[in-house]
Amino acid sequence: AVRIERLFDTGSEERLPSAEGFERLGTDPARRRHDLARDINEVVEKIRARAQRTLSLSSMASHQLRTPLTILRSQLENALRPDLSSQSLRRALSETYDEVLNLTRVVDELLNLSRMQAGTFKLDLTDINFYDLLREFHRESQILTREKKISMVLRKGPAVCIRADPGQMRHILFNLLDNAIKFTPPKGRIRLSYTAEEHEVVFKFFNSGKGISSEILPNIFDPFRSAQSESSTGGGTGLGLALVKWIVESHRGSVEARNDSREGTAFVIRLPIHPAS
Structure with a gap:
């Protein structure tokens, strides 16, 4: 069970044995074991690659969202200052609105990327x-x-x-x-x-x-x-x-x-x- 868990660890090099020793015997059960081990290893590689892409996309999403959210927080804190003039408040709100639009674009791009990676992206041709x-x-x-x-x-x-x-x-x-x-x-x-x-x-x-x-x-x-x-x-x-x-x-x-x-x-x-x- 421990070895099976290692197979799905993205940082692991664990593989199922190829049963080459059995292959040399030339028996049919040995060949089936060899083929099964090969097929399972191929599936594990695909799952590991998909998991790595998912982790990369999640990490990138966090990185891309952090900056506009930080800007929004700073702009809103500035807008809440009691000594802010009406003109400065209007400018601060305008800049905040622009940043909201930028954040919306980032989210849309991330959603499209995730759909493409998941294979759920559809075209209306x-x-x-x-x-x-x-x-x-x-x-x-x-x-x-x-x-x-x-x-x-x-x-x-x-x-x-x-x-x-x-x-x-x-x-x-x-x-x-x-x-x-x-x-x-x-x-x-x-x-x-x-x-x-x-x-x-x-x-x-x-x-x-x-x-x-x-x-x-x-x-x-x-x-x-x-x-x-x-x-x-x-x-x-x-x-x-x-x-x-x-x-x-x-x-x-x-x-x-x-x-x-x-x-x-x-x-x-x-x-x-x-x-x-």
């Missing part, structure tokens, strides 16, 4: 005109880029249709935009463009800036690494790009990040083209 999707996103995003005076350009490509979940496509685009706004300098630029290559639409989301450091780039889509890297530099939760990757891959697509030769960052997404109905 429909036919989407790709340019119409980008045009609507471009219109809505103008207000978000206004504060830093970032110019945003959409280049129209060929008429293509994809089979996708419209809500999740918006998640992809706005997560990329959120990342771009954080790292694009004032009066910088964001450019959206796409082409059709064989059976794929190739979408490029470019933003000007210094690019992604070589240390972060290999793990930019890893929620358990990019979150820590981005948080340490004040860049955000680090969860948005992990969601981008998982949503794209759930649509049978791919995404990569690269430093553009023209001083900036480009995210390249490939999605299957769907024949227009």
